[in-house]
Amino acid sequence: MSKRNFPFLLFLFLMSCVTIQAQSPKIEYIAHAAFVIESSQGTRVVLDPYHSYRQMGFTFPEDISADFVLITHPHYDHDGSQYFSKNTPVYRDAGAYQFKDIVFKGIASKHSFAEQIGKSGNQNYNTIWVVEVDGIKIAHLGDNEVPTTEEVKQLADVDYIIGHPRDAYFTLFPNAVYIPNHYLLPEITKHKNWMQPVDGWLTDKKGVVQLATNTYKLIQDEASTKILVFTPSSFVQEWSQEYYAALAAMKEGSELQKASGDFEMILTAYDKAIMLAPYVMDGYYAKAVTLSRKQNYQETIAVLQKAFVAVPDMDWGVEAKARALLAEAYIATNQSTLAYSQYVWLSRHDRIVNRMTIEKAEAFIKNYLANK
Numbered sequence: 001m002s003k004r005n006f007p008f009l010l011f012l013f014l015m016s017c018v019t020i021q022a023q024s025p026k027i028e029y030i031a032h033a034a035f036v037i038e039s040s041q042g043t044r045v046v047l048d049p050y051h052s053y054r055q056m057g058f059t060f061p062e063d064i065s066a067d068f069v070l071i072t073h074p075h076y077d078h079d080g081s082q083y084f085s086k087n088t089p090v091y092r093d094a095g096a097y098q099f100k101d102i103v104f105k106g107i108a109s110k111h112s113f114a115e116q117i118g119k120s121g122n123q124n125y126n127t128i129w130v131v132e133v134d135g136i137k138i139a140h141l142g143d144n145e146v147p148t149t150e151e152v153k154q155l156a157d158v159d160y161i162i163g164h165p166r167d168a169y170f171t172l173f174p175n176a177v178y179i180p181n182h183y184l185l186p187e188i189t190k191h192k193n194w195m196q197p198v199d200g201w202l203t204d205k206k207g208v209v210q211l212a213t214n215t216y217k218l219i220q221d222e223a224s225t226k227i228l229v230f231t232p233s234s235f236v237q238e239w240s241q242e243y244y245a246a247l248a249a250m251k252e253g254s255e256l257q258k259a260s261g262d263f264e265m266i267l268t269a270y271d272k273a274i275m276l277a278p279y280v281m282d283g284y285y286a287k288a289v290t291l292s293r294k295q296n297y298q299e300t301i302a303v304l305q306k307a308f309v310a311v312p313d314m315d316w317g318v319e320a321k322a323r324a325l326l327a328e329a330y331i332a333t334n335q336s337t338l339a340y341s342q343y344v345w346l347s348r349h350d351r352i353v354n355r356m357t358i359e360k361a362e363a364f365i366k367n368y369l370a371n372k
């Protein structure tokens with residue numbers, strides 16, 4: 001090789017490196033059911049981001065960048081969409097879509113125990129997402145029970161399946177690589193919730209690849225890998241000591257409440273929770289509920305208004321409950337225009353809010369407009 005050619009060959013070599021890198025779409029695990037899929041062009045979709053302060057035991061890394069967000073269903077462990085900027089598109093409903101070079105479709109399905117969940121008016125839908133990047137198809141099943149025959153048909157050609165640890169998937173999707181998710185992660189938190197670690201389920205399985213990282217290059221037709229187990233993202237942090245202490249204060253408050261304990265003591269416990277974790281809605285909400293039970297509506301309103309300023313990106317599940325309570329307190333204090341604006345917000349969020357609350361909101365709006 002002549003010296004004159006060297007810079008040119010070096011340039012070609014570097015170009016080929018860049019090309020090889022650009023051709024690999026990848027998947028990143030955050031934690032629980034949250035994943036990022038990134039195309040070769042760098043388009044990023046986040047699936048099922050979770051809320052930082054409910055049951056998980058660790059926080060969601062809020063600075064994760066996304067071009068768009070896919071939500072399987074509006075429960076706190078799958079819908080932390082409030083962490084993304086208001087301009088980031090969020091998709092929840094079945095349909096066929098495209099965003100830049102990512103093609104994706106939502107398949108309408110049901111949440112596991114849908115009937116039970118639906119009885120209390122809570123949302124029980126679950127949209128299965130199939131994301132296609134660079135010719136590779138990845139399905140995120142969310143909290144689907146086990147796909148129906150019709151759903152299986154629609155998922156027949158997927159390369160990767162993200163689902164709960166369940167044996168059924170091996171027979172239903174024999175050609176796909178299976179990525180279990182939605183299990184307890186004792187390696188990153190001491191908090192115990194309703195889930196089990198995945199180890200027990202993995203013991204008798206074949207073709208398990210335990211990744212030491214949270215990132216994986218997606219390839220078509222994997223040879224021997226049957227199950228991919230990720231390490232959670234290093235950006236995920238266990239709850240702070242202050243937050244664990246706030247939770248303990250919350251528990252103290254609700255136990256006093258259940259035992260019909262002293263009103264001032266209940267409020268003191270919730271005040272402690274607010275002081276320890278002023279960035280979480282739960283303390284304010286519990287305090288507001290306590291005050292409204294004593295028919296102290298002025299104070300109820302004051303606490304909730306303060307919370308809406310202190311917690312701008314609150315979990316929408318608590319937000320919906322807080323807005324419904326605020327509307328009631330406005331009605332009790334003859335401020336129907338303010339109640340109306342809360343009910344308008346609730347009626348506009350009918351894909352995430354409890355059905356009974358929506359019905360109440362719609363009835364109020366109708367009445368309000370008729371009597372104006």
Ligand SMILES: [Zn+2]
Binds near residue numbers: 078182
């Ligand atoms: Zn879930």
